[in-house]
Amino acid sequence: MRDHTKLRAFELADEVAMLVYRVTAGFPRTEMFVLTPQIRRAAVSVPSNIVEGCARDSEADYLRFLTIAFGSVRELHYQLRLSTRLGFLPN
Numbered sequence: 001m002r003d004h005t006k007l008r009a010f011e012l013a014d015e016v017a018m019l020v021y022r023v024t025a026g027f028p029r030t031e032m033f034v035l036t037p038q039i040r041r042a043a044v045s046v047p048s049n050i051v052e053g054c055a056r057d058s059e060a061d062y063l064r065f066l067t068i069a070f071g072s073v074r075e076l077h078y079q080l081r082l083s084t085r086l087g088f089l090p091n
Contacts, residue, residue, distance in 0.1 A: 001055055001056075004050055004054040007050065009069075013047035013050060016046065016076075017044050017046065017047055020040060024036045024040060028088065031088070035079065035086075042076040042079060043076055046072045046076070047069075049065045049066070049072065053066050
């Protein structure tokens with residue numbers, strides 16, 4: 001079993017998740033059930049999948065969860081760009 005706390009990727013993903021919660025707190029109430037929870041889920045998914053992958057015994061499982069985490073990063077990137085274009089976030 002790997003120690004996720006020793007991975008820089010986990011540290012950064014954890015920081016991003018915290019930041020996402022802070023910035024989405026200022027989103028319009030109309031987005032409370034739409035974009036806000038979707039962004040938060042994607043942000044939390046990244047460090048969560050890193051942690052779960054580290055808990056797996058096989059290298060294949062570990063890499064599969066890292067791939068899932070990367071997919072969540074890409075999803076989050078799009079959602080934050082969309083939020084900027086909608087005027088919810090500054091450039």
